[in-house]
Amino acid sequence: MRYGQLDDFLAQCRAAPVRGPVALLMAEDDVELARTVDHHARAGFRTILLLAHPALDLDEETAARVQRIDHDPFAPDALVAAVNRLIPAVSGQWLYYGYNAEFLFYPFCETRTVGEMLAFHTEERREAMLSYVIDLYAGDLGRFPNAVSVSEAMLDRSGYYALARPDPSNHGHPKERQLDFFGGLRWRFEEHVPPDRRKIDRIALVRARPGLVLRRNFTFEQEELNTYACPWHNNITAAICSFRTAKALKSNPGSRHEIPTFLWRNSVRFDWTSQQLMDLGLMEPGQWF
Template sequence: MHYKNLKDFLTSPPDALRKGPVAMVFVEDDIEVATTLRHHDHMGFACVIALMPAAFDLPDDLQDIVHRIDYDATADGTVERAVNSIAAAAPGAWMYYCFNAEYLFFPFCETRTVGEMLAFHSEERRDAMLTYVVDLYADDLAEHPDAVSLDRAHLDRSGYYALARKDVARNDHPKERQLDFFGGLRWRFEEHVPHTRRKIDRISLFRAKPGLELRDDHTFSDEEYNTYACPWHHNITAAICSFRTAKALKRNPGSTYDIHTFKWHNSAPFEWHSRQLLDLGLMEPGQWF
């Protein structure tokens, strides 16, 4: 289904939107759009929404699978506005959002669906899930100048850390069960990344409810949604394997000429399997075995 704008979509939303889980893919450029959409359809989302420029083409095999909305996701505030609007139209449904050339992985995703994972997460009385944005990058920038290659994708196997998240309203006292996570390309090339954009944590999976608002730092207005676990034990976390930072660093004139390779001694080929991410500690199964 093709919608001419977001208002058109919200006027006559598909039935699957209210049932969920829903994947919202914001398309910023024409890189790996189809593979991103196919990946999330394969993960088991009941409704896959592509918010993308009208000038971009969608392959024929995705026409009947994806709900396409003509939308500019590159302007400030447009992502938050769309997420909040779509979530408001389906209270109670599980939602997920990402960008093109980003791929969701969760524990045992090769044999289990995202719906099964979220059903278990709901039973643990959790309404949101922490995801880490794990940077992917091509190993040879001369061969792949946009830093994107699915076949030659690499990631950092170490260099990740967390700091206490300060509560400005309480004299910078640490927030309960909230941390700011760092690592990957945003850490290694931090001189080219604004301070406010260096975190790699994102609450990408959440249950919609009235009044809930996504903020521009990938956190929500309900502070419990921003916690990494419940008070009594660890919960499931997931990972979004993303070429987005690598693309930006090579596209930006201020950084592209300073970066000749993203590889370093802690680079490893990405295996496109949840086991690798679990072994590296980039997500955890919690009590889900």
């Protein structure tokens, strides 16, 4: 199914509600787009919405797996604005949002569906899930000049840290159970990244309901949704393994020629398993075993 604009899809939602969980993917280009759709379909998302420029071509298999919505991916805050418009239309469903060349991982995702994971999270009375955007990059930029290689993907095994998140409404005191997380390429090459784009935390899974508002920094106006744990114990967290930062650093004129390699002493090969991410402390199962 293809819709000429987001309004057309929202009108369809009023007539026939979509099935969840829902994945909203924005295609900034065609890099690993088919693989991105395939990854999230295999995870168990029952509806995959693809926001894409009208001129972007899809292969038949990918087109059959998504509900495509023509959209300008380079409009200001394009994804955030789309999420905020979509939330009321999918009220009651779990919603994930991300970009092409980004792959959602959660604990034990090889053997358990995203629906099973979210059912457990819901039983713990959680309405959102913290995720960390973990930068992936090609080790050999000579062979992979756009920094994207699924077969030879690398990630940083260390260099991640968290800072207290100040609350402007409470004299700058730290917000309860909230932290700002940093690391990866945005930390190592921070001179090429605007300060407001350096965080790697994203509230990327949320149970939609009317009134929720996603902010530009990928947190919600409803503060409890931004917490990493409930008051009584830690909860599941997820990881979004993403080539997006590496791709941007090697395509932007200001950084393209300044970075001969992304490799450093703490680079390791990504084996595309949730166990590796848990072993590195990049996500945790909470009480889910």
